[in-house]
Amino acid sequence: MAQWSDPVEGGVEFPPPHLGLTWRRAQVSDLERMLALAAQATTGVNHIRCEPMMLARLARLARMNVLPEYSDVIAGFDSEGVMQAFASVIVNHLNTPIVRAQVEGVISRNWRQKGVGRAVLDWQDGRARQLAMTVPGATGIQIDSLAEGENSELRRLLAAGGFTPAEARTFYLANVSQLAQVGREALDTLRAEGFQARPLAAKDLAQLQEMNNSTTSRSSFLKPAGDEDWRLLIGMINADASIVIADSRGVVAYDLLEEGRRGAGLVRARGVREGAPELVARHMFAAHVGLVASRFTELRILAGDDDPIVDSLLADGFSPDGTLIRYSIEI
Numbered sequence: 001m002a003q004w005s006d007p008v009e010g011g012v013e014f015p016p017p018h019l020g021l022t023w024r025r026a027q028v029s030d031l032e033r034m035l036a037l038a039a040q041a042t043t044g045v046n047h048i049r050c051e052p053m054m055l056a057r058l059a060r061l062a063r064m065n066v067l068p069e070y071s072d073v074i075a076g077f078d079s080e081g082v083m084q085a086f087a088s089v090i091v092n093h094l095n096t097p098i099v100r101a102q103v104e105g106v107i108s109r110n111w112r113q114k115g116v117g118r119a120v121l122d123w124q125d126g127r128a129r130q131l132a133m134t135v136p137g138a139t140g141i142q143i144d145s146l147a148e149g150e151n152s153e154l155r156r157l158l159a160a161g162g163f164t165p166a167e168a169r170t171f172y173l174a175n176v177s178q179l180a181q182v183g184r185e186a187l188d189t190l191r192a193e194g195f196q197a198r199p200l201a202a203k204d205l206a207q208l209q210e211m212n213n214s215t216t217s218r219s220s221f222l223k224p225a226g227d228e229d230w231r232l233l234i235g236m237i238n239a240d241a242s243i244v245i246a247d248s249r250g251v252v253a254y255d256l257l258e259e260g261r262r263g264a265g266l267v268r269a270r271g272v273r274e275g276a277p278e279l280v281a282r283h284m285f286a287a288h289v290g291l292v293a294s295r296f297t298e299l300r301i302l303a304g305d306d307d308p309i310v311d312s313l314l315a316d317g318f319s320p321d322g323t324l325i326r327y328s329i330e331i
Contacts, residue, residue, distance in 0.1 A: 012126035014074060015119035021076035021084055021111070030075050033083045038106045070135065072127050076116070084108045087120045089127045097139040098330075101128035104145065112153065121161040129331065141331045149323030163327035167304070172313045173321035174289050174299040182316050183290025186283040190245060193279060195252065197287045200242040205234065207251045208244070211271045233268055241265060241295060243288045245280055252276045255288045255301075263297035270301070281309060286316040 014023035026034070070093045076085040087105030103124040107116055125143065132141040145163060147154045176183075190197050200208075209230055238259040245253040253272040257265045267288075272281050289299055302324060303310050 012123055012130055015076065015116065015123055019115050019119055021078060021116060023074050023076045026073040026075045026086060030083065030086070034075070034086050034106070037083055037086065037108060041106045041108050070131050072131065074123070076111075076120075078111075084111045085116060085120065087124055089124050089131060091128065091131045091135065093135045096135060096137040099132040099135050099138045099141050101132055101141060101143045102145070103128055103143060117154075117157045118160065121157060125161065125329070143329045143331075145327050147325050147327060149325055155325070155327075158327040163329050165325050166328040167326045169302045169304050169324050170310075171321045171324065172301045172303060172310070172318040174285075174301075174316075174318045176289055176293050176296050176299055179286070179289050179317045180293040182286050183288070183293055185290075186286035186316070187290045189279065189283050190287055193277070194247060195280065196246050197243055197291060198246070199291070200237075200239040200244050200254070200256065202239075204244050204246075204251055204254070208254050208256075208271070211251070211254070211273060212269065237268055238265075241292050243284070243291050245284060245287070253280050253284050255284060257288070257292070257299075259296075263295075265292065265296045265299045267299070267301045282312050285309065285313060285318070289316075 015021070017023070070091040071089065073088040074086065075083050078084050085105065085107040087103070089101060089103050091099060091101045093099070103121075105120055105124070107120070128143045129141060132138055143163075144166075145158055147158060149155075149168070187197055212230060233256065236258055237256045241259060242256045243254065244251050251273070253276060254270060255267050256269040258268045259265055267285075270284075272284070285301060292299065300321065301309075301313065301318070303313065
């Protein structure tokens with residue numbers, strides 16, 4: 001598509017121009033500028049943030065006719081035509097009767113504290129409600145947005161907009177060079193028990209998707225919730241840096257890694273086959289460190305306090321490194 005779909009009749013108005021930015025529907029040609037803006041505008045510690053998944057969604061919508069009536073993306077430009085902000089609303093139209101919408105956006109540092117963020121959030125709220133109610137069978141909507149724990153500015157903005165914290169997870173960090181020996185020992189342990197730990201291959205994808213779809217309890221906010229998100233995920237991970245653990249019957253467990261800036265990696269999705277031996281889950285993440293030791297400096301995994309993997313992560317030398325909070329409005 002050369003341009004995003006027009007809003008439905010009676011669409012929600014763009015943020016007002018008196019705040020200094022002129023808004024229009026985003027175009028395919030804007031994607032590179034969006035990526036650059038996202039990289040420049042990040043705050044806090046050096047996590048791989050949520051922008052890559054957001055931009056992957058935008059790029060996919062731009063390339064394919066994927067029910068664009070359930071999505072909208074706008075960009076704001078200053079008087080010199082420089083993009084200073086963008087925002088998206090993407091509705092999961094496959095999830096009914098309570099439809100889930102994800103709202104995401106980026107505002108450059110120079111345009112914060114000027115009322116732009118609140119105006120964007122008002123647009124996202126209204127547009128998400130409008131789009132969700134066009135989904136056949138929808139009776140309600142849950143609007144979600146993610147914020148890192150140290151991003152107090154965004155958290156205050158979401159709270160002021162009526163969002164409440166629904167769930168929090170912790171990033172666990174491995175300094176790869178420091179844990180390389182632990183990683184090698186984990187690989188040796190798995191081999192000794194008859195398991196092969198290796199990079200992800202194309203032949204594994206069907207089995208991994210089946211495992212993902214059969215998992216009812218999500219181990220991470222970032223884990224794909226449906227077929228569309230799964231396709232997006234596979235398009236953005238680094239297969240050579242992702243790990244599968246297999247036995248003679250096939251894949252037993254997997255960690256799918258996104259490669260970020262400056263040698264950092266983030267586990268975007270993970271899973272363990274039901275009935276797999278406990279030692280697989282116990283050693284999977286350390287084995288992943290061993291597998292990528294020559295290519296990465298840092299590896300991060302997101303887990304809740306009640307997640308059984310936390311004890312293994314801490315025992316292997318991972319350390320807590322910030323939080324990610326899901327804020328929601330339920331209507």
